[in-house]
Amino acid sequence: MTTAPSTLASAPLAPQAPAPGGRPARTAGSVVAHVVLVVLLVVALYPIAYLIGTSFKSPQEIANNLDVLPRSFTPKNYADGWSGIPGVSFARFFTNSVVVSLGVVVGNVVSCSLAAYAFARLRFPLRGLWFALMIGTLLLPHHVLVVPQYVLFNALGWVNTPLPLIVPKFLATDAFFVFLMVQFMRGIPRTLDEAAAIDGCGPFSTFFRIVLPLTKPALVTTTVFSFIQTWNDFFSQLVYLNDITKYTLPIGLRLFLDSSGQNSVGPMFAMSALSLVPVFLFFLVFQRLIVEGINTSGIKG
Amino acid sequence: MADTVSRAPRVGLRRAARPPAPGGSPRRRREAVAGYTFLLPWFVGLFGITLFPMLYSLYLSFTDYDLLQSPQWIGLDNYVRMLTDDPQYWNSVKATLLFAVVSVPLKLAVALGVALLLYRDRRGVGLYRALFYVPSLLGGSVAVAIVWQTLFGGQGAINDILSVVGITGRSWITNPSTALGTLVLLAAWQFGAPMVIFLAGLKQIPAEMFEAGSLDGAGRFTQFWHITLPMLSPVLFFNLVLETIAGFQGFTAAFVISGGTGGPADSTLLYTLYLYLRGFGDFQMGYASAMAWGFLLVLGVITAIVFRSGSLWVHYADEGEH
Numbered sequence: 001m002t003t004a005p006s007t008l009a010s011a012p013l014a015p016q017a018p019a020p021g022g023r024p025a026r027t028a029g030s031v032v033a034h035v036v037l038v039v040l041l042v043v044a045l046y047p048i049a050y051l052i053g054t055s056f057k058s059p060q061e062i063a064n065n066l067d068v069l070p071r072s073f074t075p076k077n078y079a080d081g082w083s084g085i086p087g088v089s090f091a092r093f094f095t096n097s098v099v100v101s102l103g104v105v106v107g108n109v110v111s112c113s114l115a116a117y118a119f120a121r122l123r124f125p126l127r128g129l130w131f132a133l134m135i136g137t138l139l140l141p142h143h144v145l146v147v148p149q150y151v152l153f154n155a156l157g158w159v160n161t162p163l164p165l166i167v168p169k170f171l172a173t174d175a176f177f178v179f180l181m182v183q184f185m186r187g188i189p190r191t192l193d194e195a196a197a198i199d200g201c202g203p204f205s206t207f208f209r210i211v212l213p214l215t216k217p218a219l220v221t222t223t224v225f226s227f228i229q230t231w232n233d234f235f236s237q238l239v240y241l242n243d244i245t246k247y248t249l250p251i252g253l254r255l256f257l258d259s260s261g262q263n264s265v266g267p268m269f270a271m272s273a274l275s276l277v278p279v280f281l282f283f284l285v286f287q288r289l290i291v292e293g294i295n296t297s298g299i300k301g
Numbered sequence: 302m303a304d305t306v307s308r309a310p311r312v313g314l315r316r317a318a319r320p321p322a323p324g325g326s327p328r329r330r331r332e333a334v335a336g337y338t339f340l341l342p343w344f345v346g347l348f349g350i351t352l353f354p355m356l357y358s359l360y361l362s363f364t365d366y367d368l369l370q371s372p373q374w375i376g377l378d379n380y381v382r383m384l385t386d387d388p389q390y391w392n393s394v395k396a397t398l399l400f401a402v403v404s405v406p407l408k409l410a411v412a413l414g415v416a417l418l419l420y421r422d423r424r425g426v427g428l429y430r431a432l433f434y435v436p437s438l439l440g441g442s443v444a445v446a447i448v449w450q451t452l453f454g455g456q457g458a459i460n461d462i463l464s465v466v467g468i469t470g471r472s473w474i475t476n477p478s479t480a481l482g483t484l485v486l487l488a489a490w491q492f493g494a495p496m497v498i499f500l501a502g503l504k505q506i507p508a509e510m511f512e513a514g515s516l517d518g519a520g521r522f523t524q525f526w527h528i529t530l531p532m533l534s535p536v537l538f539f540n541l542v543l544e545t546i547a548g549f550q551g552f553t554a555a556f557v558i559s560g561g562t563g564g565p566a567d568s569t570l571l572y573t574l575y576l577y578l579r580g581f582g583d584f585q586m587g588y589a590s591a592m593a594w595g596f597l598l599v600l601g602v603i604t605a606i607v608f609r610s611g612s613l614w615v616h617y618a619d620e621g622e623h
Contacts, residue, residue: 030424044433050448114342118339122336143552144597147586148354148357151357171342234553290438
């Protein structure tokens with residue numbers, strides 16, 4: 001990924017202004033294109049609409065009405081689902097998910113920015129070697145490490161706590177975000193560092209006073225994507241959490257599947273829809289950044 | 302600004318390659334100390350959470366280990382069993398390859414197709430792009446996998462829609478010949494992320510190229526084949542690498558849709574799911590470690606093939622200039 005295509009090197013973060021010469025003429029081809037796009041959009045959004053619609057259906061309607069919209073909206077599924085698992089409320093799963101996600105966000109932002117600053121700005125022996133190793137871990141599949149890491153965390157007594165999900169993130173193990181921030185910091189003019197050095201700033205105060213504040217866009221990107229990834233993550237949470245009071249949302253939702261009866265479909269859909277709300281809110285707030293920022297940042301440089 | 306972003310990394314890399322000046326001033330030494338201090342958490346992670354566990358799992362792969370008793374050295378037995386005496390292992394390899402080989406090209410084709418439609422017609426691009434991205438945002442979640450399981454079930458809405466056109470469907474989830482297909486569709490459905498990358502790439506192709514093409518009498522298809530595709534090949538390559546790696550690591554949907562079994566008849570037993578079942582279902586940690594190393598080797602070979610093939614078809618526009 002270091003030898004990224006240079007044709008894209010100058011892709012701006014901000015959306016490009018429309019090409020001069022005005023808007024395209026509304027030709028027959030353009031109408032066809034829009035029709036195709038709308039049809040595709042209906043297909044693409046249908047499962048989500050179906051999820052939301054079904055979450056408001058009564059048990060009878062779930063059995064006989066497969067349309068997207070319910071004939072009568074009933075919020076009962078949400079109440080049933082919220083207290084649906086005997087002994088544990090969904091509030092507990094939400095809280096656990098929030099704790100894990102926030103821990104990961106803080107860990108990634110802190111540790112990845114520290115490592116990125118060293119790689120992007122400081123000169124020290126063997127930097128090339130360490131940088132290459134960091135890029136190497138970028139491509140390393142997580143599943144390869146899960147068994148020995150489990151053995152390690154089990155020996156530390158951390159299994160069935162959120163620690164194995166959070167602590168590694170404080171050690172900059174998400175190489176992707178390190179890489180992202182390195183790329184970003186390299187774009188900050190070095191003259192600023194030099195000016196700070198003349199004013200008596202050492203590497204530490206240069207980092208905190210000059211580089212970190214200017215890295216804010218990359219920090220926000222890291223925050224947004226760390227949150228969404230962790231919120232949706234299933235594999236690690238399934239491996240490490242095995243007490244129902246420690247369950248996060250994805251693991252909690254699974255309980256509905258196990259108790260599969262016609263009556264649990266409504267509450268299951270209601271809680272599924274609810275579990276996606278935080279991710280969706282993040283998307284609404286950071287839509288531009290998510291769609292245009294990170295996805296192109298990897299191919300820059 | 303954009304220009305600094307593009308040039309700075311090259312300068313940085315060149316500096317990284319140069320050995321530090323011998324002797325070194327006090328300022329140099331101070332900077333080196335600072336460098337290693339800033340990297341301290343990363344070093345703990347690299348050695349403690351990545352490199353040491355990797356070596357440990359290599360050792361475990363030659364043992365019989367259930368987490369309760371200490372590991373028993375059994376030599377190559379795990380690997381021999383994996384390759385010659387475990388039909389389920391080969392079922393999982395087959396399911397994973399089939400899944401990746403079908404879902405990755407399908408997803409990229411849809412992504413490129415929609416990106417081309419959006420690129421040609423700029424009106425409403427922002428809204429379309431955001432809406433098409435939504436499945437990528439939510440698609441990896443358990444919630445969506447649950448919806449998928451319901452939609453493609455025997456009493457599901459997909460069969461209801463099909464019955465309108467006169468097709469009587471069975472349960473797509475419990476049928477061994479179609480269960481994996483539902484996972485492929487779920488993966489392809491999340492085409493928004495590569496589509497956004499394609500769009501960014503398309504924007505970079507200079508409009509003059511198409512103008513020159515039109516003047517030379519090239520039609521839309523010729524332009525696509527001789528201008529768009531070569532110019533876009535670095536981005537296509539980038540997407541291919543990302544999606545291939547992701548494609549081999551599918552887990553959540555396979556787990557949810559098959560109820561954590563990989564069934565029916567091992568048809569959705571993706572590699573990571575089988576590894577999970579062996580490692581954390583029956584706590585065969587040694588066997589799961591052998592599977593993990595097999596996975597790493599195979600994925601390494603496949604990534605190398607993808608990178609090698611790249612030199613044959615990826616076209617870098619500025620190659621001649623440097």
